[in-house]
Amino acid sequence: MCGIVGAIAERNVVPILLEGLRRLEYRGYDSAGVATLDDARHLQRVRAVGKVQALAEQLAEQPIAGRLGIAHTRWATHGAPSVRNAHPHVSGNEVALVHNGIIENYKELRAELTELGYVFESETDTEVVAHLIAHQLEREGDLLAAVQSAVARLIGAFSLGVICRREPGRLVAARQGSPLVIGIGIGEHFIASDVFALLPVTQSFVFLEEGDIADISRSGFTIFDHSGRAVQRPQAVSAQSAGVADKGPYRHYMLKEIFEQPTVIADTLEGRIHDGRLLESCFGVGASALLDQVRQVHIVACGTSYHAGLVARYWLEELGVPASVEVASEYRYRDPVIAPGTLFVSISQSGETADTLAALRGAKARGCLGSLAICNVPESSLVRESGLVLMTRAGREIGVASTKAFTTQLVALRLLSIALGRRHALTLEREQLLVSELTALPAQVEAALALNKDIERLAEAFADKHHALFLGRGTQYAVAMEGALKLKEISYIHAEAYAAGELKHGPLALVDPTMPVLCVLPDNALQEKVVSNLQEVRARGGELFLFADAGLDVHFEGSGVHLLRVGPVSDSIAPVVFTVPLQLLAYHVAVLKGTDVDQPRNLAKSVTVE
Ligand code: AGP
Numbered sequence: 001m002c003g004i005v006g007a008i009a010e011r012n013v014v015p016i017l018l019e020g021l022r023r024l025e026y027r028g029y030d031s032a033g034v035a036t037l038d039d040a041r042h043l044q045r046v047r048a049v050g051k052v053q054a055l056a057e058q059l060a061e062q063p064i065a066g067r068l069g070i071a072h073t074r075w076a077t078h079g080a081p082s083v084r085n086a087h088p089h090v091s092g093n094e095v096a097l098v099h100n101g102i103i104e105n106y107k108e109l110r111a112e113l114t115e116l117g118y119v120f121e122s123e124t125d126t127e128v129v130a131h132l133i134a135h136q137l138e139r140e141g142d143l144l145a146a147v148q149s150a151v152a153r154l155i156g157a158f159s160l161g162v163i164c165r166r167e168p169g170r171l172v173a174a175r176q177g178s179p180l181v182i183g184i185g186i187g188e189h190f191i192a193s194d195v196f197a198l199l200p201v202t203q204s205f206v207f208l209e210e211g212d213i214a215d216i217s218r219s220g221f222t223i224f225d226h227s228g229r230a231v232q233r234p235q236a237v238s239a240q241s242a243g244v245a246d247k248g249p250y251r252h253y254m255l256k257e258i259f260e261q262p263t264v265i266a267d268t269l270e271g272r273i274h275d276g277r278l279l280e281s282c283f284g285v286g287a288s289a290l291l292d293q294v295r296q297v298h299i300v301a302c303g304t305s306y307h308a309g310l311v312a313r314y315w316l317e318e319l320g321v322p323a324s325v326e327v328a329s330e331y332r333y334r335d336p337v338i339a340p341g342t343l344f345v346s347i348s349q350s351g352e353t354a355d356t357l358a359a360l361r362g363a364k365a366r367g368c369l370g371s372l373a374i375c376n377v378p379e380s381s382l383v384r385e386s387g388l389v390l391m392t393r394a395g396r397e398i399g400v401a402s403t404k405a406f407t408t409q410l411v412a413l414r415l416l417s418i419a420l421g422r423r424h425a426l427t428l429e430r431e432q433l434l435v436s437e438l439t440a441l442p443a444q445v446e447a448a449l450a451l452n453k454d455i456e457r458l459a460e461a462f463a464d465k466h467h468a469l470f471l472g473r474g475t476q477y478a479v480a481m482e483g484a485l486k487l488k489e490i491s492y493i494h495a496e497a498y499a500a501g502e503l504k505h506g507p508l509a510l511v512d513p514t515m516p517v518l519c520v521l522p523d524n525a526l527q528e529k530v531v532s533n534l535q536e537v538r539a540r541g542g543e544l545f546l547f548a549d550a551g552l553d554v555h556f557e558g559s560g561v562h563l564l565r566v567g568p569v570s571d572s573i574a575p576v577v578f579t580v581p582l583q584l585l586a587y588h589v590a591v592l593k594g595t596d597v598d599q600p601r602n603l604a605k606s607v608t609v610e
Contacts (some may be wrong), residue, residue: 001605003021006070007069023197026399026605032048035088043090047088078102085123094166175210179352203238209233254401262443263442282415284387290343290370300346312345328346338367341369350606449580469497471500479582503536523551535556544556
């Protein structure tokens with residue numbers, strides 16, 4: 001999703017801005033741009049469609065410089081990806097601005113500003129803000145006051161970086177629903193939508209809070225809250241390393257991240273289990289007392305993280321813990337009944353997903369007992385706003401299609417189910433068994449990765465397909481959903497997952513020899529029922545791809561059955577292990593199709609708009 005970088009310094013900031021944009025590339029975008037105020041007080045702007053490299057090439061032809069500047073990667077919402085719609089947007093030669101998020105009342109404002117004589121060059125909601133600030137600047141003569149007045153009129157979730165021709169020593173930033181951070185240098189300051197963009201220039205950050213507007217100069221900054229009161233926000237030092245993850249021997253980040261799973265799963269368990277038991281201190285100070293009061297759990301997340309939540313519901317219920325799971329975009333607009341003793345659990349790789357954050361805020365406002373974030377980014381909004389935190393330790397995930405973040409989420413959720421299960425139906429013996437199976441997980445995932453070559457061959461059968469069905473039951477239904485999402489995201493093949501028992505209630509009509517049907521079949525109480533469901537597929541001539549536990553005795557007559565043996569794996573960790581071959585399948589199909597594996601079309605890594 002869109003990325004913002006801004007800088008005010010004594011040196012030319014264009015290289016800093018460009019490097020910042022490169023570091024935000026993983027978020028997904030379709031155009032990029034940069035604007036500076038040069039020493040002759042001219043606003044200069046260069047924009048390009050496509051990758052940041054295209055912008056760099058454009059800048060080589062048309063160099064600009066300045067000690068004050070803003071830059072942006074745009075993920076199109078209002079108006080197609082084009083140079084005209086790319087940020088920064090300007091109003092005359094006075095104001096330039098970059099914007100993340102959505103201005104919901106832009107149509108009314110556009111009509112009003114058009115009436116006042118402002119001419120619009122783009123189809124974006126952003127340009128409205130540029131003109132609105134320019135208009136206020138005319139009236140108030142001060143950039144900070146102009147931004148404050150303009151922001152007061154905006155409805156929506158956004159963050160902004162603004163510069164103007166008449167104030168060369170000022171960068172103004174605003175946050176309302178979309179993350180923004182100030183980077184602190186020596187005699188220079190920066191802004192960005194993600195600390196990672198600024199790590200080459202600073203490790204010290206101040207995170208703006210909702211409604212904050214920052215007035216930033218080379219020597220300092222002042223933050224004003226939504227009421228205009230000057231406030232202090234805590235300074236944090238990032239523990240992240242500045243190094244950009246490289247692909248190592250792998251062709252894509254996604255493949256590298258798939259192969260990192262044994263390590264990051266072990267990291268996620270590290271220090272959290274001892275002597276065959278879970279250490280509850282991993283949830284933070286005071287967690288045990290809070291967990292004692294939990295009567296039920298609301299799990300809320302989006303996309304892949306939601307699939308992790310679906311798996312967790314089975315795990316929690318099996319141990320007697322009432323649990324519901326919902327996508328955040330629905331939960332936030334329902335009127336969920338939050339009964340006494342409800343723990344709100346959010347799951348998010350980025351910790352910045354707009355819907356998940358809104359759902360958390362809503363649950364807190366409705367008086368949930370407590371909130372727990374399962375997240376991969378320590379400095380994220382979700383982590384900062386949640387009472388308890390269980391970090392996944394997947395390391396930076398660059399591929400837009402989430403892989404290692406998902407499996408480490410499952411590990412974290414398994415730990416949560418043990419913690420809550422202890423207070424319900426989980427016995428000491430069973431806890432010890434679950435913990436020992438968790439400990440075996442890195443080796444089990446390693447074994448699943450060894451199937452890579454077999455899966456690469458299987459992928460050939462998918463590359464020319466337009467549709468695919470994924471089947472599973474129990475926790476594996478959620479795994480099938482995740483496998484279908486991975487295939488859709490990076491290979492652009494339409495894939496849908498069904499609970500295998502639902503097949504005969506409709507989707508069976510789709511089955512013919514051209515429809516690949518993939519089924520995940522671990523060794524558990526539901527396996528015979530799944531095999532019966534698969535007979536229905538075979539009877540209709542469907543081509544079957546069966547990822548089955550190596551301990552199972554399964555045979556299907558005739559051709560058109562591809563059997564991949566996984567494990568054997570115990571059922572408690574099977575969702576993690578069976579996910580791996582599905583990730584590899586999606587990856588190899590995408591490679592065969594020649595898609596942009598790490599940055600698939602239309603998608604963003606961090607979905608900061610609703
Ligand atoms: C996963 O492959 C997707 N890119 C997407 O579904 C993602 O899981 C979703 O947007 C939620 O993101 P989050 O985990 O950062 O909240």
